[in-house]
Amino acid sequence: MTARESGDAVVKAAAALQEAAHYGVPCAPVRSLLPEADVETAYAVQRLHFERAVAEGRRPVGRKIGLTSPAVQHQLGVDQPDFGTLFADMAVPEGQPIAPGRLLQPKIEAEVALVLGADLPHREPTVADLLRATAFALPALEIVDSRIVNWDITIVDTVADNASCGLFVLGGTPVPLDRVDLRAATMNLTRNGESVSRGTGADCLGSPLTAALWLASTLAGLGDPLKAGDILLTGALGPMVLAGEGDEFTAHIEGLGTVTAAFASAASEGAGA
Numbered sequence: 001m002t003a004r005e006s007g008d009a010v011v012k013a014a015a016a017l018q019e020a021a022h023y024g025v026p027c028a029p030v031r032s033l034l035p036e037a038d039v040e041t042a043y044a045v046q047r048l049h050f051e052r053a054v055a056e057g058r059r060p061v062g063r064k065i066g067l068t069s070p071a072v073q074h075q076l077g078v079d080q081p082d083f084g085t086l087f088a089d090m091a092v093p094e095g096q097p098i099a100p101g102r103l104l105q106p107k108i109e110a111e112v113a114l115v116l117g118a119d120l121p122h123r124e125p126t127v128a129d130l131l132r133a134t135a136f137a138l139p140a141l142e143i144v145d146s147r148i149v150n151w152d153i154t155i156v157d158t159v160a161d162n163a164s165c166g167l168f169v170l171g172g173t174p175v176p177l178d179r180v181d182l183r184a185a186t187m188n189l190t191r192n193g194e195s196v197s198r199g200t201g202a203d204c205l206g207s208p209l210t211a212a213l214w215l216a217s218t219l220a221g222l223g224d225p226l227k228a229g230d231i232l233l234t235g236a237l238g239p240m241v242l243a244g245e246g247d248e249f250t251a252h253i254e255g256l257g258t259v260t261a262a263f264a265s266a267a268s269e270g271a272g273a
Contacts, residue, residue: 006041009033013160014048017147026104026149031156037077042159049162050085059088061231063219064142065211066163067155068204068235076155081205083215084163086231092143092169097264103145103166106243108261109236110189110197110251112182112208113140113170120216120226130212133228136174137182139259141251142233143167144240168233171259180255183207187237189251199238208234 013030020027034041054060067073067081092098098106117135145166148157158164182201189197205211211234216226226232243249246265252258 006035006044009035010041010044010048013045014052017045017049017161018052020104020147024101024104026147029148029152029154029157030160031154034156034160037154037156039078039082039155039159042156045160046084046162053085053087060085061088061091061229062086062233063215063226063230064163064165064168064233065215065235066144066158068211069239076153076158078155081211081214081235082155082159082163083218084159084165086165086168086233090165090167092167092261094169094172094260095262097262098143098167099264100245100266103143105146105151106166106263107144107151107240108189108243108249109142109144109240110187110199110238110253110259111140111142111236112185112201112204112234112253112256113138113168114208114212114232114234115174116226116228116230116232118228121220122225123217123220125213125216125220127209127213130209130216131177133226134177134212136176137180137256138174139171139251139253139256140233141169141249141259141261142236143169143243143261169259169261170231171257173257175256182209182255185237185254185256187251187253189238189241189249191241191243191247191249196241197238199236201237203237204235208237211235 013033016027118133143166185201248262250260
């Protein structure tokens with residue numbers, strides 16, 4: 001594929017994903033439009049999406065890390081995580097129901113969020129650098145979504161699709177890192193009161209801090225380092241689960257507390273109209 005053909009493919013893939021999001025109808029996998037297994041070109045699609053979003057006035061507020069589970073990496077044939085951009089309009093306050101139809105194919109996972117108080121510009125950051133730069137941690141729920149029909153994705157599809165970003169909910173009580181052992185912290189996610197996902201910090205690349213270091217190093221190498229104020233969703237602590245209308249999810253992460261996300265039902269939306 002020539003450089004021109006590659007550029008045309010990036011534009012076509014971005015257009016397909018944008019159309020799916022706009023009309024609420026998932027599209028066919030975009031990997032058929034891009035060079036096979038070419039993650040770099042997939043990130044070019046993501047970058048085009050980012051530039052258009054910023055031009056439309058959307059405000060980037062951080063990053064998410066995906067593919068932190070060895071099982072999921074094996075499934076997609078990769079040996080490292082991926083990343084996407086978080087925008088302010090993706091943040092859902094606790095207690096605010098998520099309206100039906102806002103997402104196409106939502107799934108949910110519990111994560112540790114880190115909020116930076118300082119920049120991380122180094123290509124080889126240390127754990128000490130990360131600890132000094134992190135203002136606090138929060139429990140978080142990421143509601144992932146795919147613009148690809150039936151979640152029929154490879155690494156190329158999910159990277160192009162902004163790492164399958166959807167929405168996110170942050171807990172409201174910040175915890176300094178010297179008060180919690182993130183690697184050993186246990187997580188329990190319930191749906192309507194029933195436990196549906198369990199894990200520990202060690203299930204996220206060995207530790208959420210390890211995931212954050214990978215992201216800091218990767219972005220610094222790309223010339224786009226993490227900055228003070230950035231929110232980092234560090235990756236799932238347990239299996240993701242399907243989310244449907246009327247569901248309420250609560251994640252408890254040891255040392256960080258709880259965070260809740262609720263999905264409104266069409267009936268309740270109509271009753272409130």
